[in-house]
Amino acid sequence: MQGMNLTLRLILVVASALLASTVFAPLSWWFLAVVAWIPLFLGIQGASAKVGGRLALLHGVIYFGITMAWITKVFVGMSWAIVPLAFIMAFFSMFFGAGYAALSTRYQKGWLVALGGACWWLAVEMVRAEIFVLKFPWMTPGVGLGPGWISPVFGVYGISFFIVLGGMLVAQQGKARIAGGVLLVAMLLTTILRPSPYKVGEDGLRVVAVQAEGVYGDNLIQMADPLAGEADIVLYPEYGFTVDVRQTKHLYDSFAEFSRKHDALMVFGTVTKLDQERFYNTALTMDGDQVLGEHYKNHTVHFFNDGIAGTEAKPVETRKGTFGTPICFDCDYEDTVRQMTGKGAEYFIVPSLDAKHWGLQEHEQHAELFRHRAAENGRWMMVASGSGMTQLIDPYGNRVLSLPLMEEGILSGMLEKRKGLTFFTRAGWLFPWIILVVGSAWMLWLMGSYYGQKKAKKIGS
Numbered sequence: 282m283q284g285m286n287l288t289l290r291l292i293l294v295v296a297s298a299l300l301a302s303t304v305f306a307p308l309s310w311w312f313l314a315v316v317a318w319i320p321l322f323l324g325i326q327g328a329s330a331k332v333g334g335r336l337a338l339l340h341g342v343i344y345f346g347i348t349m350a351w352i353t354k355v356f357v358g359m360s361w362a363i364v365p366l367a368f369i370m371a372f373f374s375m376f377f378g379a380g381y382a383a384l385s386t387r388y389q390k391g392w393l394v395a396l397g398g399a400c401w402w403l404a405v406e407m408v409r410a411e412i413f414v415l416k417f418p419w420m421t422p423g424v425g426l427g428p429g430w431i432s433p434v435f436g437v438y439g440i441s442f443f444i445v446l447g448g449m450l451v452a453q454q455g456k457a458r459i460a461g462g463v464l465l466v467a468m469l470l471t472t473i474l475r476p477s478p479y480k481v482g483e484d485g486l487r488v489v490a491v492q493a494e495g496v497y498g499d500n501l502i503q504m505a506d507p508l509a510g511e512a513d514i515v516l517y518p519e520y521g522f523t524v525d526v527r528q529t530k531h532l533y534d535s536f537a538e539f540s541r542k543h544d545a546l547m548v549f550g551t552v553t554k555l556d557q558e559r560f561y562n563t564a565l566t567m568d569g570d571q572v573l574g575e576h577y578k579n580h581t582v583h584f585f586n587d588g589i590a591g592t593e594a595k596p597v598e599t600r601k602g603t604f605g606t607p608i609c610f611d612c613d614y615e616d617t618v619r620q621m622t623g624k625g626a627e628y629f630i631v632p633s634l635d636a637k638h639w640g641l642q643e644h645e646q647h648a649e650l651f652r653h654r655a656a657e658n659g660r661w662m663m664v665a666s667g668s669g670m671t672q673l674i675d676p677y678g679n680r681v682l683s684l685p686l687m688e689e690g691i692l693s694g695m696l697e698k699r700k701g702l703t704f705f706t707r708a709g710w711l712f713p714w715i716i717l718v719v720g721s722a723w724m725l726w727l728m729g730s731y732y733g734q735k736k737a738k739k740i741g742s
Contacts (some may be wrong), residue, residue, distance in 0.1 A: 285324075285327060285328075286542050287332070287456070288374050288605045289324075290324040290325070290332075290336055291324070291336070291339070292324075293320040293323050293324035294320065294321055294324040294325070294336045294337070294340045295339070295340075295343060296320045297317060297318055297319070297320035297321035297324065297340060298321075298340045298341075298343035298344040298347075298525060299343065299347075300313060300316070300317040300320065301313075301317040301318060301321075301344050301425075302343075302347040302348050303317070304317055304422075304425035304426075305348050305419075305420055305424075305425055305646055306641070306642050306645035306646045307641065307642050307645065309378050309517070309645065309680065311425055311426055311427050311472075312426075312469060313469055314422050314425040314426040314444060315426065315444055315447065315448070315465040315466075315517055316448070316465070317422075317425075318422060318444070318445065318448050319448045319451055319452060321336075321337070321340055321521060322381070322398070322448055322449050322451075322452040324336055324722075325337060325378050325381050325382050325385070326381070326385040326394070326452055327382075327383060327385055327386065328382045328385075328386075328441070329386070330380075330383045330386075332378070332382065333378040333379050333381060333382025334375045334378045334379030334382070334536070335375070335378075336378055337371075337374040337378020337381075338371050338372070338374060338375035338378065339371075339379055340378070340410050341367075341370060341371025341372070341373070341374030341375065342367055342368060342371045344371075344374070344420075345366075345367040345370040345371055345420070346363065346364075346367040348419075348420045348646070348733070349359045349363060349366060349370070349419075349420075349617050350363065350642065351640045351642040351643035351646075352366055354356055354638055354639050354640045354643070355639050355643070356584075357638070358654045360463075360563075361571060361646070363709060365456055365574050366415075369415065369472040369479065370402070370409065370417065371607075371611075373405050373406075373408070373409040373413075374405075374609075376405050377401060377402055377405045377622055380401045380405075380724050381398045381402070382400075383724075383727055383728075384397045384398050384401065384727065385398070387727060387730075391450065391453025391454060391455070391457035391458075392450075392453075392457055393445055394449065394453060395449035395452075395453060395457060395461070396446065396448045397512075397720075397723055397727075398445070398449045399442055399445045399446035399449055400716050400719050400720035400722045400723055401723065401724055402441075402442075402445045402720075403438060403441060403442045403445070403713055403716045403717065404432075404716065404717045404719075404720030404721050404724070405515060405718060405720075406421055406438065406441060406713075407438065407714070407716075407717045408663075408717070409457055410438075410614075411614065413456050414583075415583060416580070416583075416613075417616070418437075418614060418650070419612055419613070419646055419647075419650070420646070421438075421441045422440070422441045422444040422445060423438060423440030423441035423442075423444065423648075423653075424437055424649055424650065426440055426443075426444060426468065426469075426472055426652065427472050427649065427652065427653075427678065428472070428475065428652050428653055428655075428656035428677065428678025428679075429468075429471035429472035429475045429655075429656075429678075430471040430474075430475060430645065431443065431468075431471055432653060432656035432657050432678060432705070433615055433656060433657060433658070433659055433703035433704060433705050433709075434703070434704050434705055434709050434711045435705065435709045435713075436614070436653070436657045436705050436709060436710060436712070436713070437653045437657065438615075438712065438713035439709070439712050439713065439715075440468070440471075441505050442712075442713070442716060442719070443464060443468055443575075444465070444468055445553040446461075446464065447461045447462075447464035447465035447468060448461065448465065449461065450462075450464065450575075451465065454688070455469065467633065475656075475677050475678065475679075476677045476679075477679070478675050478677075478679040478681050479661075479675040479676055479677060479679070479681075479697075481695040481696060481697050482697060483519065484698075485658070485695040485696060485697045486513040486514065486601055486602070486628075486695065486696055486697070486698070487511055487512050487513050487514075487693060487694070487695055488512065488513065488514045488515075488630065488667035488673070488693070488694060488695075488696060489508045489511075489512040489514070489515050489516065489545075489661045489691060489692070489693045490515075490516040490517075490518060490663050490664070490673075490691070490692045490694075491505050491515070491516065491517050491518065491521075491569045491665055491671075491691055492518070492665060492666060492667070492668065492669060492671040492688070492689060492691070492692065493518065493521075493667065493689045493690075494518070494636065494667035494668045494689075496689070498522075498532060498535075499531075499532075499535050501517060501521055501522070502517075502532075502535050502536065502539055503539075504689070504691065505517075505539075505691060507691070508691055508693045509539070509542075509543040509545055510543050511693070512543060512545045512547060512693070513541075513546065513601050514545060514546045514547075514548060514601060514630060514663075515539075515543070515545050515546070515548070516549070516630050516631075516632065516663060516665040517545050517547075517548070517549035517550060517632065517665055518549075518550055518632050518633060518634060518666055518667040519550035519562070519564075519608050519609045519632040519633050519634040519666075519667065520550050520551075520562070520634055520664055520667070521549050521550045521551070522550065522551040522552075523551075524532060524551070524552065525551060525552050525553060525554040525560070525693045526549070526551045526565060527551075527553075527572065528554060532594075532694070533570075533709055534570075536549075536567050537567065537569055537570035539567060540567055540570075541569050541570075545567050546566060546567070546573070546599055546600075546601055547566070547567045547568075548564060548565070548566050548567075548606055548630045548632065549564070549565055549632060550562070550563070550564060550565075550608065550632035550634075551563050551565050553575065553586065555589070559588075559589055560588045561577040561578070561588050561589055561591060562577065562578035562581065562587055562588040562608060563575050563577055563578070563605035563608075564576040564578075564607075564608050564631075564632050565577065566597045566606060566630075567740075568599060568600065572595075573597050573598070573599050574595075574597030574598070574599075574606070576591065576593075576594070576595070576597075576605075576606045576607065576608065577589075577590075577591025577592075577593070578590065578591055578608040578609070578610065578611060579591050579592070579593075579607075579611050579616075579617050580610045580611050580613065580614055581610065582609075582610050587610075593614070594607070594611075594617045594620040594621050594624075595624055596621045596624055596625055596626035596627075597619065598625075602627045602628070603625045603626055603627050603696045603698075604626055604627060604628045604629060604630050605617075605618065605621030605622070605626035605628075605629045605630070605660075605736065606630050606632070607621065607629065607631055608631070608632055608633070609631070609632065609633040609634050609666075612631060612650055612651050612654045612664075613634075613647075613650050615654070615657065615710055616710075618654040618657070618660075619657070619658055619705070619706055620659055622658040622660060622702065622706050623702065623706055623707075627660070627698035627699055627700060628660055628661040628662070628663075628696050628697070628699065629654075629660055629661065629662040630661070631651065631662060631663065631664040631665070632665055633651075633664050633666040633667070634649055634666065634667050635666045635667060635668055635669060635670070636667060636668065637667070637668035637687055641686055641687070644666075644668070644669050644670055644686050644687075645670070645686070647670075647696070648664075648669075648670035648672060648680075648683075651664050651672065651674055652663050652674050652678040652680060653678065655674040655675070655676060655677075655678055656676070656677055656678030657706070658700060658702075658703055658705065658706050658721065659676045659701065659702075659703045659706070660676055660699055661673075661674065661675060661676060661696035661697060661699070662674045662696075663692075663694065663696060665692075668686065668687050668688075669683075669684060669685070669686035669687060669688070670686060671673050671683065671684040671690070671692050672684075672692075673692065673694035673696065674698075676699060681694060682694045682724065712728055
């Protein structure tokens, strides 16, 4: 690849960016996730670190500019915000590209190039998604491909790692290319052949979830009335009630009366006021007039007044079993759901938001992250979102039921309690963090070796 001209490299990189964009909503051609990044690897391989970084920066600007286009709807009147945000995300692509180019010129054996490159990819991905201040875990290869057999073992980042490793092996020659092709086919099959939707037994629980935005107070409570009589749990969206329900007597009494009338638990999004300005974004669980538990949102949304971030992730013990109530953005990351599962959560009841004006693309992309959290931890998950996607997900990440986006509605579905822990919940979640250390150390060693040799040559001359 060293002899490849710049024009061909540019064509490959741009083609990869466009192809990778189709993996996510609105097209959602998820099956292309196993091949979409291969042209990027081919385009960078053998280039100098400087050229590789610039090519990957171009890839990132195009890729994130397309997939994050919904940002223009989130920041009303500030559509230009997509430009700096796309560039910020693309800078991580640049760091990967420079490192991968350096690896490909350092090693002669394709296996080392691929392994080192995959470790470096995941290291950069982890910093972008879990450590950097913006923490943006969307639009990774693993999220794009969807849940599969790898999910309960190494999670969504494990899926990313093996997709990238396979793609980099394909970009090599000889046996490495064959091994890469086999790995990519296997990754595709882990998703295609994951277990079909789980069938709930007679001991299942019925959850009724309300999807509504712009409906308030008693009117929102009563929306569930037609189906609440058969429900074990009634769920309302995040910020369904923007006042502190416990400090608003008529709402508190309305919830208590509704709960007693239908003999159902109530889970809903509200706030916990600390003073005039400070609050916790809260998921509250009630049974009659008793508050059984509350969860303060751990991962508050950037750039919005989303309250003070909570620091605990505990499930709620009820007469309907023990369940977790993470809030919306909590499910973008692996830790909150995993911690609740480890502490005894048998299923998940999730208030979410996704405002209508954010658009369909954002709603569809965000909905995928809940599927990964369910599959990683082997738990049922019901999500109620303001304007969608309200969905019921089984322990394998299958979307069993959902409501149309942007429409008011009520979703009624059955789920089961589960007690066993997946390998991911026990230890597999450490996999990407270990790769982060390995990839970073490998790259630091490579840089040190490069500058050491450069210095030695300068002294020798």
